[in-house]
Amino acid sequence: MHSKRRKILFYCQSLVGLGHLTSSLLVIRELSTYADVDLIHGGQGLQQMPELPGFRHLRLPTILIDSATDELYAPDSDDPIENVWAERAAAIERFLDWPYDAVIVEFFPFGRRRLKKEILGLFATVRQRCAAVPIFCFVREILVPAPLDAEQRMVKLVREHIHTVFVRGDPNIVHFEETFALTADISDRLVYVGYVSPPLPGQWPIRQNKIVVSQGGGEIGMNLLRSAIQTAPLLAEYQFLVVTSSRASTTEITELQALIRSENVKVVSFLSNFQEELLTAALSISLGGDNTLMDVICTRTPALAFPYGGNSEQGLRIQKLSGKGFISVLSQTDLTPALLCTKIRVAINQPYPDEIIAMNGAVEMSNRIALIIDELVTV
Incomplete structure (x- = not known):
């Protein structure tokens, strides 16, 4: 299917919890069948990262949101937050191994606005070093509703930077427009891939009490x-x-x-x-x-x-x-x-419902990215 092994840069920052990183790693597992993946991540870390062929990862100095003040803070550092941002930028620069065939950013521009400077800085460097490689967004199907002007800024960023917005969800359960009013403005770039879950078991054991x-x-x-x-x-x-x-x-x-x-x-x-x-x-x-x-x-x-x-x-x-x-x-x-x-x-x-939900998001997204990269390379 693939003429040569690809190289993909993946950026995922969790400001609370582990959900975003866990979903991203399931996608990376699929991507690693045909691509070396460099992951830049931050926030809460896993005790053990997976070992996959061609997989490198950089864990940035942690920045989290203080739920009481809604301010960003660095839990592992006594330095001013500006110093931590500078430390992160230097770490990213050392880690990057050019060139890349594609970039995937988790959640941005629909969230992570606090990290906008870091992310847009990364996009600019990618454009400088790799010209028109596709940048993909990977986002959950439900957003925290935002004011119209904020949504307009998100649409502008999608149109400026994002090749495809991959939605991890099933439109039979939730439509993206239920929490993002301007979905029609980016519908040409939006693809539902299904929920991202671990692969199903080969056999189903008997349930116990x-x-x-x-x-x-x-x-x-x-x-x-x-x-x-x-x-x-x-x-x-x-x-x-x-x-x-x-x-x-x-x-x-x-x-x-x-x-x-x-x-x-x-x-x-x-x-x-x-x-x-x-x-x-x-x-x-x-x-x-x-x-x-x-x-x-x-x-x-x-x-x-x-x-x-x-x-x-x-x-x-x-x-x-x-x-x-x-x-x-x-x-x-x-x-x-x-x-x-x-x-x-x-x-x-109570009886379990018969309906089947699309759960193969990691495989679906990985396959679509492979096709897009192949098409762009042959154009």
């Missing part, structure tokens, strides 16, 4: 884990596997363990085989984060989701999927043991 309760990669959701532990004595026939965030402190884990009143609860701080655990679970209970939902749907596991109030994007996705019967929504009042017990029993016993 096990409930996986997970917090995701962030720092919220302890109340959900507490409620599940307190509900466990009412459901003695089920094993509760309670998975905290890998960022949970020893104090938080000790506090959860102190709540255990029944022998059917196990608390762990990280699961390397989360998808395998879901495959054999009767139910998933989670905050309904992006990656957790993908794992839940891809493994066709019945699910309860407790949407995090601070994230309208997750709330809308959960609402859409619950409307199709894939998950049931939990509210704050459902977190008492008696009500949560009822919700659990109902969710486990």
Whole structure:
């Protein structure tokens, strides 16, 4: 299919959580079948990055958003933020290995406006060094709605810089225009590739009486884990596997363990085989984060989701999927043991929907990029 091995530059910055990096790595895994990929990433890091042929990665000095002040700060540095930006720029310059056949930027220009100077600087260098190579955007299907003038700026940036906007989503579930009013202005560059999830298992094991309760990669959701532990004595026939965030402190884990009143609860701080655990679970209970939902749907596991109030994007996705019967929504009042017990029993016993959701986004996007690069090279 490919005349020669390609080289792709990938830029992904997470300002909260791990979802963006996880999705990007699934795409990189597919790209690595025909391209060497250089990834520039920042924010929260994974404990272990994948080993793939021709894969290099640079983790930039971390810059995060302070949820209290909404200001950017560098958690690992006492230097002024300007120094950290300069350090990042120098690290990028040392890392880049020209030339590239394509560039992929995750989320920008639909988000990451705080990183605009760094990203546009990178685009300018790419144009200087590699002329008209395509720059692709990789974005989730639901955005945090923005004012019209902000959307107009995003459209302008797409038209100036982006060859194709790859949307990780299925229009049968959510349309991009539901949270981006000016979608029609970029419809000629927009392609839905399907949700990005890990590859499906070769065989489907038998489900056990096990409930996986997970917090995701962030720092919220302890109340959900507490409620599940307190509900466990009412459901003695089920094993509760309670998975905290890998960022949970020893104090938080000790506090959860102190709540255990029944022998059917196990608390762990990280699961390397989360998808395998879901495959054999009767139910998933989670905050309904992006990656957790993908794992839940891809493994066709019945699910309860407790949407995090601070994230309208997750709330809308959960609402859409619950409307199709894939998950049931939990509210704050459902977190008492008696009500949560009822919700659990109902969710486990209701039939699973027949509808199939497009989940092959990583493969689809990788294939489309290969075709575009081949076409541009032969023109």
